[in-house]
Each structure stands twice: as C-alpha cells, then as structure tokens.
Amino acid sequence: MREYLLTLFVAAAVTYLLAGALRRFAGAIGAVAVVRDRDVHAIPIPRLGGIAMFGGLCAALFVARQLPFLGSIYADSRDPSALLWGGGLICLLGIVDDRWEIDSLTKLAGQALAASVIVIQGIQVIWLPIPGLFTLSLGPTEGVVLSVLLVVVTINAVNLVDGLDGLAAGMVAIGALTFFGYSYWLWVQNGVERAASPMLFAVVLTGICVGFLPHNFHPSRIIMGDSGSMLIGLLLAASSISFTGQIDPSLMSSEFRIPVLLPLLLPIVVIAIPFLDLSLTIIRRARAGRPLFSPDKQHLHHRLLEIGHSHRRAVLIMYLWAALVAFGAVVLPLIGEMALIVIFAVVTAGALVAIRLPRLLAARRR
Numbered sequence: 001m002r003e004y005l006l007t008l009f010v011a012a013a014v015t016y017l018l019a020g021a022l023r024r025f026a027g028a029i030g031a032v033a034v035v036r037d038r039d040v041h042a043i044p045i046p047r048l049g050g051i052a053m054f055g056g057l058c059a060a061l062f063v064a065r066q067l068p069f070l071g072s073i074y075a076d077s078r079d080p081s082a083l084l085w086g087g088g089l090i091c092l093l094g095i096v097d098d099r100w101e102i103d104s105l106t107k108l109a110g111q112a113l114a115a116s117v118i119v120i121q122g123i124q125v126i127w128l129p130i131p132g133l134f135t136l137s138l139g140p141t142e143g144v145v146l147s148v149l150l151v152v153v154t155i156n157a158v159n160l161v162d163g164l165d166g167l168a169a170g171m172v173a174i175g176a177l178t179f180f181g182y183s184y185w186l187w188v189q190n191g192v193e194r195a196a197s198p199m200l201f202a203v204v205l206t207g208i209c210v211g212f213l214p215h216n217f218h219p220s221r222i223i224m225g226d227s228g229s230m231l232i233g234l235l236l237a238a239s240s241i242s243f244t245g246q247i248d249p250s251l252m253s254s255e256f257r258i259p260v261l262l263p264l265l266l267p268i269v270v271i272a273i274p275f276l277d278l279s280l281t282i283i284r285r286a287r288a289g290r291p292l293f294s295p296d297k298q299h300l301h302h303r304l305l306e307i308g309h310s311h312r313r314a315v316l317i318m319y320l321w322a323a324l325v326a327f328g329a330v331v332l333p334l335i336g337e338m339a340l341i342v343i344f345a346v347v348t349a350g351a352l353v354a355i356r357l358p359r360l361l362a363a364r365r366r
Helices: 002-029 049-066 071-076 079-100 104-120 140-161 167-189 197-216 225-243 258-269 272-287 300-307 311-335 337-365
Strands: 127-130 134-137
Touching (some): 002 197, 049 071, 049 079, 049 197, 049 225, 079 104, 079 197, 079 225, 104 140, 140 167, 140 225, 140 272, 167 225
C-alpha cells in the first residue's frame, strides 16, 4: 500500500508542477479556449492540461518500475508499456485538436487507433461472466472489438462531461479511487497478488486528476482540453479492462454476486453520470435531427446552472452523484443489499434537495 501511495503522490506532484508551467506555453502557441456560446467561462483560458497529466503518468509509471513491490508488474505484464503507447497517442491527438481543432470523424478514428494500440498489446476483455450461469470466454476477435468499443465510449463519455471547471477531473478521480479500493479489497479476499496493473493504473489516474484539480477548479487557470479528457477516459477504461485479465471470475468467492459481474460494469459504474449524459445527448440530437457530434448547452451540468446553482455548487453536486453511484456499487458486497438501499435512499433524497435548493429558496422569498 505504501508504494501505491508513493506512486499516487508522484503522479499528483508532477502533474501539478507541469500544469503551472504549461499555462504560459499554451498561451504563447495559441492553444487557448476562446469563449463560445456553449461555454461557461467568460475569458479565454489556456488548454493543453493533458500534457501535464501525461507527464504525471510517465513519471508515476517510471517510479513504480523502480519499486520492489510494484516493479514486479513490469516483469509479468506488458500492460504499463501498452498504456504509455496508447496514452501518448491519444494525448497527441488531443494536442492537435486543442491547437487546431480537428473534425469529429478524424478524432473518432484517432480514438479507435489509440484504443487498438493498447488492446492489441494485451489490455482487453478476456471473458464475460454471467452471474449464476457461466463465464463466457471470448475469442481474439470478439475480445478486441468489445475492448476497443468500451475504450472509445468511455473516452467520449468523459470528454462530454468536461464542461465545467474541475468537473471531469473530480468525477474521474472519484471513479478511479473507487475502482482502486474495490480491486484491492477483491484481491485480498481472493488471495491474489496485490501488485497488479489495474490497481496501478487506477492509483496513477487518481494522482494525475488530483494534481490537476488545484489549477482547474473554478475559477480555472488552465483546462485539460481534449488532450486531457481523452487521456483520462482511456486510462479509466484501461484500468477496468485490464482487471479482466488478472483474475478469473470463476475463482471468486461464491458468496458475492456483484464481484463476478462488476469488473465488466466498472467502466460504466464509476462514471455512470457521464454515460447517462452521453445517452441523453445522443437521444436529444437524434430526435432533433442534428449531427451526433454537434455541440450544445443542454448537458446535465448546464441544466444545473440554469436551475440557479453556482459554478462550484453545480460541480460539487455532480461529484456527489458520481460518488453515490460508484461507491454504492462497490460496497454492495460488503454491507448487504438492504443496508445499501437505505443508505442510497437517504443520500439520494439529500442530493435531490440540494439540486432543487435554488428554486425552493426563490419560492420561499416570494
């Protein structure tokens, strides 16, 4: 655990330091987010925060390789190398988009290429556990296609939610930390070696998000841009997918139902709110006859601002929902279904009151 904490600290520290240095560099080369109708900031803000995040990723993986405990991962797996190649490619794609803006189809093709790079090198779904029935072993073609699809969808879900200062970094940090805690607990329960790439990726992802947040929380001094949002989306998907290659679901404790299926659901569970937003966006644009990649100002975070919440409060509410869904899913095997239902109902009621608070206060003033 100490080596995981050290790796998290390195990722956070390097990301924090690089983000501060990149602010002037981004402004000097014109990589600045100008104010558009769908944006919530009032002044141009430097982009390219993804470079700092990728720097934190590289530094953390380098340090982990030198440690006696986590270093064993590199001897047994190519996953860290695959992650660096895929992460570097998706970050480069984002840098080009942050500076010159590329069309949606080109960006989608680049995302698929980056996803293919990590999948072909071994980070892919190997089996589909069906609770109470059987575990379906996937062939090479099915595993590659499913894995690439999962990575691309996760990248775009995170990219869509990156609409308020600190929103994407905070929500992904919550999801990654939840995933790390779940993975570590499951490894202990099943007597598996606790030095594993899924937990390493999750703790590094948490670190780079935490290191970036001081620069990115409202009012933001630099934004991650597509170079950052696509990178952390890829890292989150890679963490969950690599999980399926580390432990056989058939060997898990039979007393739990969720642990058998959760590895496949984690990419969705930990960022359920962005996935919900993505689904609603697709439905909304399809019904209106608009291109699926056309921007608008009707995402969930925009609606919170319309209700009357401040920028920071809207972000914190989204954090609350992300934590509620992610932690609720992973603690189910620990506390039981009825206890979770009670806790979920209480927290949900509180969250709903918080969302409606501006209108309730306005009605009271009348």
